[in-house]
Amino acid sequence: xxxxxxxxxxxxxxxxxxxxxxxxxxxxxxxxxxxxxxxxxxxxxxxxxxxxxxxxxxxxxxxxxxxxxxxxxxxxxxxxxxxxxxxxxxxxxxxxxxxxxxxxxxxxxxx
Amino acid sequence: xxxxxxxxxxxxxxxxxxxxxxxxxxxxxxxxxxxxxxxxxxxxxxxxxxxxxxxxxxxxxxxxxxxxxxxxxxxxxxxxxxxxxxxxxxxxxxxxxxxxxxxxxxxxxxxxxxxxxxxxxxxxxxxxxxxxxxxxxxxxxxxxxxxxxxxxxxxxxxxxxxxxxxxxxxxxxxxxxxxxxxxxxxxxxxxxxxxxxxxxxxxxxxxxxxxxxxxxxxxxxxxxxxxxxxxxxxxxxxxxxxxxxxxxxxxxxxxxxxxxxxxxxxxxxxxxxxxxxxxxxxxxxxxxxxxxxxxxxxxxxxxxxxxxxxxxxxxxxxxxxxxxxxxxxxxxxxxxxxxxxxxxxxxxxxxxxxxxxxxxxxxxxxxxxxxxxxxxxxxxxxxxxxxxxxxxxxxxxxxxxxxxxxxxxxxxxxxxxxxxxxxxxxxxxxxxxxxxxxxxxxxxxxxxxxxxxxxxxxxxxxxxxxxxxxxxxxxxxxxxxxxxxxxxxxxxxxxxxxxxxxxxxxxxxxxxxxxxxxxxxxxxxxxxxxxxxxxxxxxxxxxxxx
Numbered sequence: 001x002x003x004x005x006x007x008x009x010x011x012x013x014x015x016x017x018x019x020x021x022x023x024x025x026x027x028x029x030x031x032x033x034x035x036x037x038x039x040x041x042x043x044x045x046x047x048x049x050x051x052x053x054x055x056x057x058x059x060x061x062x063x064x065x066x067x068x069x070x071x072x073x074x075x076x077x078x079x080x081x082x083x084x085x086x087x088x089x090x091x092x093x094x095x096x097x098x099x100x101x102x103x104x105x106x107x108x109x110x111x
Numbered sequence: 112x113x114x115x116x117x118x119x120x121x122x123x124x125x126x127x128x129x130x131x132x133x134x135x136x137x138x139x140x141x142x143x144x145x146x147x148x149x150x151x152x153x154x155x156x157x158x159x160x161x162x163x164x165x166x167x168x169x170x171x172x173x174x175x176x177x178x179x180x181x182x183x184x185x186x187x188x189x190x191x192x193x194x195x196x197x198x199x200x201x202x203x204x205x206x207x208x209x210x211x212x213x214x215x216x217x218x219x220x221x222x223x224x225x226x227x228x229x230x231x232x233x234x235x236x237x238x239x240x241x242x243x244x245x246x247x248x249x250x251x252x253x254x255x256x257x258x259x260x261x262x263x264x265x266x267x268x269x270x271x272x273x274x275x276x277x278x279x280x281x282x283x284x285x286x287x288x289x290x291x292x293x294x295x296x297x298x299x300x301x302x303x304x305x306x307x308x309x310x311x312x313x314x315x316x317x318x319x320x321x322x323x324x325x326x327x328x329x330x331x332x333x334x335x336x337x338x339x340x341x342x343x344x345x346x347x348x349x350x351x352x353x354x355x356x357x358x359x360x361x362x363x364x365x366x367x368x369x370x371x372x373x374x375x376x377x378x379x380x381x382x383x384x385x386x387x388x389x390x391x392x393x394x395x396x397x398x399x400x401x402x403x404x405x406x407x408x409x410x411x412x413x414x415x416x417x418x419x420x421x422x423x424x425x426x427x428x429x430x431x432x433x434x435x436x437x438x439x440x441x442x443x444x445x446x447x448x449x450x451x452x453x454x455x456x457x458x459x460x461x462x463x464x465x466x467x468x469x470x471x472x473x474x475x476x477x478x479x480x481x482x483x484x485x486x487x488x489x490x491x492x493x494x495x496x497x498x499x500x501x502x503x504x505x506x507x508x509x510x511x512x513x514x515x516x517x518x519x520x521x522x523x524x525x526x527x528x529x530x531x532x533x534x535x536x537x538x539x540x541x542x543x544x545x546x547x548x549x550x551x552x553x554x555x556x557x558x559x560x561x562x563x564x565x566x567x568x569x570x571x572x573x574x575x576x577x578x579x580x581x582x583x584x585x586x587x588x589x590x591x592x593x594x595x596x597x598x599x600x601x602x603x604x605x606x607x608x609x610x611x612x613x614x615x616x617x618x619x620x621x622x623x624x625x626x627x628x629x630x631x632x633x634x635x636x637x638x639x640x641x642x643x644x645x646x647x648x649x650x651x652x653x654x655x656x657x
Contacts, residue, residue: 022478053478054469054564061569061584069580082558088595090562091588 017048020056123261130255137247164198168205177202182350225253293330303331315395336361364409436491589639
């Protein structure tokens with residue numbers, strides 16, 4: 001798994017690539033919670049993410065919870081079809097906003 | 112004449128036992144929740160623990176009852192076992208209160224008290240929620256002392272009977288026999304204080320000499336240890352440590368008192384008997400002092416042993432991490448006597464079951480750990496679940512408090528859902544095992560399993576944290592999936608191969624997948640139902656309840 005981040009004018013974008021499983025999710029947890037702590041608007045870009053397990057989903061849930069507690073905005077974008085199916089089955093779509101790309105997520109934050 | 116004497120003794124003992132039970136039952140009802148809260152604060156300081164233990168022993172008149180309350184609290188994780196140990200030790204000292212009061216001449220007081228309580232009952236005070244326990248405890252005190260009077264009056268003529276004098280002369284020569292009589296009677300009566308009070312009553316009418324009384328009291332101490340040993344034979348780990356501590360307390364005390372007795376009688380060194388003669392001229396008061404000194408010597412010796420005694424019982428019964436999956440770790444029979452703590456124990460036991468739910472998916476998940484074979488896991492969890500169900504049913508039968516009753520009913524509903532979750536998860540995993548690894552439907556089913564795993568983990572976390580935000584997230588995850596499942600069933604992922612044999616296999620896989628999605632829907636519904644059952648208890652978790 002590889003993580004990078006990018007600062008837009010009104011949001012922080014975290015790019016995650018590779019596999020997000022029980023081995024790699026602690027790393028993302030540390031990274032993402034710290035980003036949510038310091039930025040009110042966070043987008044997680046999954047363009048290059050190939051796999052996500054329950055452990056990875058849990059990290060996103062924790063980040064969303066933390067963001068909500070801080071009255072922040074948290075969104076995901078660019079899910080591959082198989083990943084989108086996991087998110088849909090998990091019920092994430094009713095908890096976390098999912099957008100086609102980072103730009104539309106950013107616009108949704110502004111609207 | 113003998114028939115009259117025996118009838119009087121028998122009736123006296125009967126009234127005495129009724130009195131002890133009434134006092135304990137009503138005072139416990141009055142102090143249950145407050146006592147538990149007091150214990151949690153009181154065990155923080157040794158002096159407070161001493162006061163608390165003495166008070167608890169005086170109120171319940173049973174060190175075993177105090178030991179069991181402490182075991183409940185320690186098992187529920189509300190206090191550390193080693194902090195509860197001094198409370199159990201000092202409860203022994205507290206039980207001396209009854210023995211001391213029994214030596215007072217309160218004949219007229221008891222008659223007036225009984226009259227007053229009788230009048231109060233005539234005016235239906237037992238229907239009053241506010242006063243019924245006070246009236247019940249006072250009735251117990253009256254009946255207890257009236258019973259003692261019967262025993263004293265019945266026993267007084269015994270000493271003039273030749274047969275009794277012969278028996279006492281014979282038993283007086285055999286300290287071992289009297290010691291064993293004290294132990295056996297305590298095993299039957301379940302209280303060394305009770306047996307000691309009767310021994311003191313016998314002494315007061317001149318039926319026992321002081322040496323004979325000492326032997327009965329010391330024997331009662333050993334009987335008390337044996338009775339707790341039998342009652343806690345099925346326990347292990349932390350609660351067993353407290354039983355062992357109480358056993359050690361009694362054994363050390365008995366050994367020390369017997370040694371002092373031997374030194375005093377054999378070498379004429381003035382010790383216990385000299386001390387009690389200095390304290391009082393009245394032989395029955397002297398006998399009562401022996402009981403108190405016995406408890407104080409035990410407390411002193413274990414206080415000196417301090418950390419070594421604690422380490423010894425911890426070594427003899429080390430805390431269990433996962434003694435066995437099939438054994439309940441929190442609930443046990445005696446906990447039913449304290450409904451409030453019993454419910455906390457049920458919650459802890461159910462939390463433990465929730466923690467194991469994700470383990471069912473190990474077989475069908477890429478990241479499964481396979482720590483325990485599923486049949487073993489399922490058999491063990493179902494067995495514990497049934498024990499919880501039985502425990503709750505018994506709690507329901509015994510409970511009269513409306514607030515507690517609502518909590519018990521919710522605990523029962525949760526347990527029923529847990530049972531359904533265990534069976535459905537087992538069926539779900541069975542179904543998925545039939546899918547061909549690597550096939551598109553297998554991969555789709557793997558996504559179902561990851562989602563389900565997340566919901567089960569979130570459920571366990573929601574109950575553990577007791578936070579409404581966690582519960583809201585769980586309810587968000589477990590919304591209605593009917594439409595989504597219909598879509599997944601109707602649009603199977605593309606297959607690479609085709610042909611007759613492949614088609615048959617594909618249809619079989621689709622049937623399995625269909626079954627799995629039905630079970631998945633049911634599991635999501637059960638998780639949601641369980642979450643909804645948590646809502647009313649959110650403000651009443653063990654940590655936050657007043």
